[in-house]
Amino acid sequence: MEATAFKSGIVIAQVNEWVDQVPRVDIPGDWVDFVVLSPKPNVIEPLFTRDPAQISEIQVLMAMMAIKGIYSEYGVQRLNHGIGFDTAAIELLLPTYAESLGLKGKIGSHWALNPHPALIPAIEAGWVRSVHSFGSELGMENYVRARPDVFFTGPDGSLRSNRAMCQAAGHYACDMFIGSTLQIDLQGHSSTATAGRIAGFGGAPNMGADARGRRHATPAWLKAGAQARQGRSGVHAMPRGQKLVVQMVETFREHMQPAFVETLDAWKLAEQAKMDIPPVMIYGDDVTHILTEEGIANLLLCRSDEEREQAIRGVAGYTPIGLGRDRRVVENLRDRGIILRAEDLGIDKRDATRSLLAARTMRDLVRASGGLYDPPKRFRNW
């Protein structure tokens, strides 16, 4: 809007109601050229709401590994979560499993995140100091209003989100991005552009890329950078931090499609659509960890393309990629801590039950919010 208003463009605002006075100015009136009154409210989809009832025990296990093997290991305080059930599980394990590990105050304090309902229990348990948001989420209005200590709100009490600023925070301020994908190849490149299903990348390319212009240091950033540079010479010997970029996927996705592939569909799509280069969501050289139900592959510690490939095969389970592993090399990577299994992290898989979730239903989330969270109808099944 600003770019349009200040580069001789025409700004048209569609509104549902004319009022004498707005409760707060977000966009100054003199930036707007025309106002159109519309009888129908804008449709807003609840994009970031995940029903805890849909979270599987495999996802609980993966969330436990993420918390113990990555969040705790690096002391990740500032982060962004993707929108899937995998990261919703992590949000719901903070006040339970992570609390039992003594991690409160040590991880997950500052977030670049939309107002995820799944974060309510962690906020109420005092885990979260700040959430800056790209946009809002349906049903979270009253809850956000009640927690101006955590969310960015105006003097009128409602949320002030800012997509561009939150992307900047996600890129530069965050120590970690963790999200999911549909396909990962043997070099660690991943894409949600698959044959027959072109899903958008959202903010993943921006947040899931090392912010090489960053100059402020935090323990998580320094540790990731030091691991990547350990034992290296020449241009890579200069100490520098690095962002943690974690891809969290089950080895098989829906319809038993393997998440690990020899060649990304992105190559074929690029050809069909005459793109200059394949539409990769997150490049392998920016990914630091791949986490599956079989374990964590720490790519920061890999020192050759061969090691990287075997580390990826080593967590790819029963997919053809996983079955193609060199067992001896994978065991060596495990001995060196490049591959971590649940048992290496001291996690007993039998503990990975849904009972660890701080909320197991939408109703639990409403209860945790003190009745302030008002889920959209489709999520109300009680």
Next chain:
Amino acid sequence: MEATAFKSGIVIAQVNEWVDQVPRVDIPGDWVDFVVLSPKPNVIEPLFTRDPAQISEIQVLMAMMAIKGIYSEYGVQRLNHGIGFDTAAIELLLPTYAESLGLKGKIGSHWALNPHPALIPAIEAGWVRSVHSFGSELGMENYVRARPDVFFTGPDGSLRSNRAMCQAAGHYACDMFIGSTLQIDLQGHSSTATAGRIAGFGGAPNMGADARGRRHATPAWLKAGAQARQGRSGVHAMPRGQKLVVQMVETFREHMQPAFVETLDAWKLAEQAKMDIPPVMIYGDDVTHILTEEGIANLLLCRSDEEREQAIRGVAGYTPIGLGRDRRVVENLRDRGIILRAEDLGIDKRDATRSLLAARTMRDLVRASGGLYDPPKRFRNW
């Protein structure tokens, strides 16, 4: 301001004048808690004004090499310039030297740049389609007002700058950053933090870093990325674009201090100030070209730390670093186009005279602006 206003902070505005109505709203009044009337105007320094009279013939030569060896070579349309005389020389050669090479319309059309007076001749000659600015520049007010086709101005006619948005454009939208530094080491790391003189980095770390979250393609970005990946395997075989990051320095800076050093002073400063890591302005792995009066070193094409070191020595002139070159390796790099001399670019050094500058004095700039540019007093020597 927005972060303060919307996170329960207190916003205090210092103003010089109360008026009944402002010509335009840049900051809504309800974001401001207190207004303090101050009798003295805020001091604004003309930080981006470079007197063309101070540009040397060496700088003209370097600017010619930049234009022919980099701008033209990659077809750089979207870019940011540093604030020194080196890049001011380039701005002043666009409507003369670059025009004579037939480059109008092929380079330098879109800029993330403060309103540099040195860009006036190029704007007036029709080279520039758009300039988005971080901030303003003293004396440029009336000129900017007269060119809303180029600058971002409001309905009232005056400049709308936006530091954060311009940094985002500088990071993501620009194909090239070109600037200067005080010290470069053998790996290509550079810093303006030198013993006894800690200059700020400005936006260089942000703009002089590969924007790894970028996904839109331009010819310049694709060519730089292809050069960096030429003949590589594994994770680096995936096609990807790359930002051009050019360091433009004379081999000796003021007081005959060599710009090329074995070890950056940043290491000592980090120790003294107990910093976690040395304060590097631009990291060697983000730099693509180093340009001196001796030539251009294209680091994108280097395939080992040894090649990189010799490429840097090969343009370091008579500094100890330059004298330490392996002549045979440097000649080999030159044969492979990794090092380019003026003569390799078809530039006759005798042509590098100040007469090529589109403006040779401040008065010339005023004249080029049709009298609209009003330089601060200290720059008025006629």
